[in-house]
Amino acid sequence: MSILTFKTSDLRPIVEHALSSEMPPEFYGQKVTGPSLALVGDQGVYLISIGTPGQMKPDGKGRVVAYAEGINPDVDDDWYDAKHNTFGGDDGADVLPWAAEILRLIKLDHQTIRIRITDGALELAQ
Known part of the structure; x- marks a missing residue:
């Protein structure tokens, strides 16, 4: 099991973009449901x-991204x-498909969002 941690200050603009944008039907062969x-x-x-x-x-040089703590090639050796x-x-x-849930956690003043990876499954960790 691994835990990825993201700063909500980095995530907020990304989540707001997802919530206010049209979604493609697929992303790299995966169905998008919201x-x-x-x-x-x-x-x-x-x-x-x-x-x-x-x-x-x-x-204009690349997408807006929120790096997981400790896994940013610009700052982590x-x-x-x-x-x-x-x-x-x-x-x-x-x-x-968690944009709304992540925004809810941000509005509750969570400083970080964690994603748990277990045997290839992903879940939002509290």
Whole structure:
């Protein structure tokens, strides 16, 4: 089992984008059933809104992302090992239809949001 932790200050704009955007019917072959985020593992592990149009950084160079604590290649020297130990060695993305629930937790003043990974299953951890 692994736990990924995300700062709500980083997540709020991503969640708000997901809730206010149109959702695609699929994201990388996975069915989308409502306002959703994607948990992505590649250069680090992070959450993005999958709303359309995509949520881009103000400079237009890439998407707005919220990195998991300790797995940000821009600030964490051992991000690669941490990614490998939590998300696995392969790159990929998982659709998480939890945008409304995450915003509810943010409004309750949670400072972090945690995602538990157990045998390939993902769940929002309290």
